[in-house]
Amino acid sequence: MRLVFLGFGTVGQGLAELLIEKKAELARKYGFKPTVVGIADMLKGNVYNPNGINLQIALAYAKAGKSLNKLTGKSIDGDALAFIKQAKADVLLEATYTDIKTGEPATKHCRAALNAGMHVVTTNKGPVALNYPALQRLAGRKKKKFLFEGTVVSGTPMINLIRTTLAGSAITEIKGILNGTTNYILTKMEEGMTYDAALTKAQKLGYAEAVPDADVLGWDALAKVTILAGVFFGAKAKPFDYSCKGITKITPQMITKAKKAGKRFKLIGRVWLKDGKVKASVGPQQVPMTHPLAGVSGATNAVTVTTDTLGDVTVVGPGAGRVETGYSMLIDLLHIGGVL
């Protein structure tokens, strides 16, 4: 299996580290022996080598700020699309920056790779939230896989859980804490901090961006909700078609009041069926302390899936992180390899 990395930031590097660290085990246990033949990054340069790139050296170059063009192999002129067209590979690993409003340029990358006969694994929410039906159809026509475990709750199994271990179940609702940053802020506010102090702390810890809008206004959770609605309920709506409220209007007073009533404020992303129609929303909700989602604190994520076979099944795990998101791509690769 020949792999091409597009985007070699934290997620791509996280996967590269796992491929190095687990090389012997993956070969022994699953007969899985991938070769990385290309790496392209907007800032770090690119290299293509059909004989395989030494990942250890590539990682060292990336970390030292040294151009990938200097690695053994050839570098390809032009943009990412040119790279995809010239690189001969079996799988494109798309880990470029998410643009939740346009889904670009990642959607173009996915489309080009599928058209070139590659499977696509992505951690980029943009293409899946905005163009899932079209990309899935294209993948189907090309008999290739389009996988994206990392777009929702990082490597914590969510997409694959529903697809494989809950197969044959009818899903009527999916709801959860889909954004770690806001959950961290709400947890700190419950401990007594103001919203501003909690946000500043989240920024210091690297949980929140300098411009925290995508998290605190609910957009990141909204992208994930849209993905779940599209993939598991066949919805065709775009993210901003759904109602979306963030946590910026939650006050310490509201949190105290909820606590007294045995409840806890959580930013809940939710998709459900009502009279056969798909509904979805993101907004703060008061969750009863007895619900598994209430106990999820800090930057952790959690999702409750309501099924006809098992009632509620909840999964709690990390929603972000270098290795965690890198791992989501590894699990998708193992599925493509058909080794599970």
Added chain:
Amino acid sequence: MRLVFLGFGTVGQGLAELLIEKKAELARKYGFKPTVVGIADMLKGNVYNPNGINLQIALAYAKAGKSLNKLTGKSIDGDALAFIKQAKADVLLEATYTDIKTGEPATKHCRAALNAGMHVVTTNKGPVALNYPALQRLAGRKKKKFLFEGTVVSGTPMINLIRTTLAGSAITEIKGILNGTTNYILTKMEEGMTYDAALTKAQKLGYAEAVPDADVLGWDALAKVTILAGVFFGAKAKPFDYSCKGITKITPQMITKAKKAGKRFKLIGRVWLKDGKVKASVGPQQVPMTHPLAGVSGATNAVTVTTDTLGDVTVVGPGAGRVETGYSMLIDLLHIGGVL
């Protein structure tokens, strides 16, 4: 895929109901079209019909206490082993009664079916807790599958979760609330009931048996811990080789004291690695309120898996139930069918 049911009590009937209810969907979505060719139950009689048994009628007979021998087909003289030997089928669905001390007669059933060239799906903890290595080796030699999702946390994905969606991860610890009855009793005690009152209520609700030993002394959780230790850590120990304490010595005073310290008593089954060796135990533990397991109340089960790739991943879901456990067999069948 030709199926034979061995044991047609609540679990077998739960699966039969799902196969009827989901027939069209399973055929459409997965091309999965099984035929039930045999049903044998110690109390309800048996029937074998290579042309397929009408499940709807079989369920009606079972519920009305009418002998299965009267269904269209032939009934086979002798015991379950004779039935397995004479029935031509692809999969044995083993759902007879668990004997955690001997693992019999279920182990013999599994062995006979594998030797006859059938895959085996079981919800019976006995054979897996006591004879997993031998049965797995036999299955390997026969190139058949030996699957048992329902033995731990019912149909809530646990075994398959670790095998498929967490594949490639190194597991260092698995711990959880593996018995719903004791968790229900502890929850009620926290609400102010005595142990005796809570047990009586659990018995009235059908959660606890008249002789509640297997639950309250921790044996049921111990069987599950032994399964997890054997399957995921390669341990060869038998259930009673591990330390096992139940909840019978927990007093309301202990619960109140723990609560004041921000903790909650839970009966925790645990498997972990220490200096390269596999350790396992069952016993009451004081879990901090901030841990996902603390929030799991009533008859619900939950398991936290500690991995090198994702840190802790917790799954919360039903640990028992007619349809829930029946579903565990359906998901195993879909895996055998290779349709996921």
